[in-house]
Amino acid sequence: MKLSDAQLDALNWNEHGLIPAIVQSSSDARVLMMAWVNRESLQLTIATGETVFFSRSRQELWRKGATSGNTQTVERIEVDCDSDALLITVSEAGAACHTGSRSCFDAALLVGEA
């Protein structure tokens, strides 16, 4: 599967050609991470069925799990009302976070109780 140019053009890419992607687990709806996609990584995500992001720090494609084995299989991709954010529902293998935590949001709490 592949998006058309018209579908890609309909998204509101930012000044760097990126859109934020929120990744949520299909098992219990935990939000696992937020990353960024460019046109190519979004096409690869859809074509391969596994998440591929764009690393802003390394300025390159980042196939989730390429080194860790902790891949994310895409079940659904929703677009928000302004077409400037994506919500990707995944079935995850292993930890999403490079720290070894399941979710990148397990890192710290500003408000509330753990």
Add this chain to the structure above:
Amino acid sequence: MKLSDAQLDALNWNEHGLIPAIVQSSSDARVLMMAWVNRESLQLTIATGETVFFSRSRQELWRKGATSGNTQTVERIEVDCDSDALLITVSEAGAACHTGSRSCFDAALLVGEA
């Protein structure tokens, strides 16, 4: 409640002084929206216990529900491993989206079934 300057400085604000905030419902974990906060709107969110964002299009503070009445009461704020994204768990009153949809991500589907 109020964050210290050190807590605010520990967050990785982008070149515009903003951080993306994912808003998730505490009732069923639906992701409702993604918006941006600056230092002032984050402090106000914590001080008032209701979400306050920074509108990039209007370049001003945006008290969620100020006109619609659809406020979001903060239950938890988590910070990710890079300190450059927030996950805000809320108890919501009414629709999160200006379109009247419950979630801004109800707008369109790129992959998967509704």
